[in-house]
Amino acid sequence: MSGNVRPVRDEREGLLAFLAHQRYVLRLAAHGLTDEQARLAPSRSTLTIGGLLKHVARTERGWLGTVLQRKPVGTVEERASAYAADFEFTEEDTLPAVLAEYEQVAGETEEIIAGIPDLGRPVPVPKGVPWFPDDVDAWSVRWVLLHLIQETARHAGHADIVREHIDGAQAFPLLAAAEGWPPSPWIQPWQPPPP
Template sequence: MAGNVRPVADERDGLLSFLEQQRYVLRLAAHGLTDEQARLAPTKSTLSVGGLIKHVAATEDSWLDTILQVPQKPFAEAIAEYQDAHTLRPDETLAGVLARYDEVAARTAEVVAGIDDLGRAVPVPKGVPWFPDDVEAWSVRWVLLHLIQETARHAGHADIIREHIDGGTAMPLMAAAEGWPESPWIKPWTPQSQPA
């Protein structure tokens, strides 16, 4: 996948394609990292590249449950899972988290394909402090736009974290991941190409 979304056929294709693009950009921040590097939190925050990917996968999966109106877990259990989803634990691997993200992406495509009307109501879960009390429902369209926003926000976080780990930045990482030849304006990332 290149740096831009291909031309889209319609709204559904556009929403899913832009979400996929943001997933891809987030995944690029992990390109070439070891599990240990994916666990690093080199800034003042506790965020890591592996933790961000794990969090975004869990968040997208949770929104699918909201669309499908899967009963909510008890609040304490949901909070514990939310907090765990920000960390790539020692018993987890970057490859495992990326594979889980692929599963969630496939689930999103399947769920959205089964919905005829993107305007279909998605009831706002009640009793969740960060959800509005004065809104009865979002739409599937709104949820997809929210997922694009959420994924893009965390892709930006991951870019900053990755640059702190080894100097890797988005375009050289994309060039490396996609096998672009070196040119006068871009040199694909390699472990040896990073500043000491």
Template sequence: MNNHVPPVADEREGLLAFLAQQRRVLRNAVHGLTDEQARLVPTESALSVGGLIKHVAHAEKGWMDTILRRDVRGTMAEREARHLAQFHLAPDETVADVLSFYAEVARETEEIIAGIPDLGRPVPVPKGVPWFPSDVDAWSVRWVLFHLIEETARHAGHADIIREHVDGATAFALMAAVEGWPETPWLKPWKPPGTTAAHRH
């Protein structure tokens, strides 16, 4: 069961394991949804479940670009346009596309972090970006991993709320469905509409 991260041997394994666990939780939020449902914006916010997964995948890739100092900056207008586009599934994008991209990003993150011996290695703060601090010269790889856990967990919570508004499915019922947990008196795994009502927990 993936509701808890298993014991870890060291800091690196722990950081990557907690990040992977939050990715799984976020991916669960789209389980069983059609592409149209994944685009729905059922709350006062402008967020959709599919858009959140797309955004977090691009954010994680962006942080790996920063660690490796890959130059993908462009003009500020281009950066802002890319950032805004990350929150929505384009008409030609599907849930499968976004999940596949997120899986590729996760694999690359694992490879990059495995190749960095010292998690204290400096990660220079990109200059001239309004959402980055101007009074900090560098983070560390360790800091970036903590931040990615924070970012993914925050948006996983957003996705849980939005998914519940879409069809009533909740996080533990979805996790139980994805992982094939047996039904218990306190939790019924989510099932598609028409088979049984989703259990609220």
């Protein structure tokens, strides 16, 4: 994958391609990090690379559960607590495990969306949930995909800032390193700092 989304043939392919690309650039923020580095919150924020990855994976899975009208597990309060915990990259968490979970979620999303013939299909707004609007009865599958792109892009930006605070790495040099680009006058692939 490169710095741009490939050409697309239609809306469905475009939405899924843009979501996949945002997932990819978010994953790049973890390129070359150890689990310990992925736990660092090097700015005034409490955000970590590992926590952001964990959060977006679970949030995407949750939204697809909403599309499928799965009954949420737990009370609203328990779900709000779980939401906050999803940002925590604990000592038990590892980058490989969180990245594998995110990859699995991406595959589930692709499969679910492939099985929905009409992206305009209504997705009922869960009622009694304080963070959802009371004045909207339904979103569409299309809206959910656009929301996931927005959510993932927002957190990819957060991850870029966190990563730069960890070791100075920036998005395009990380992309160049991850994809094996040769050094050039305009970009040098990221390399781990010397020990």
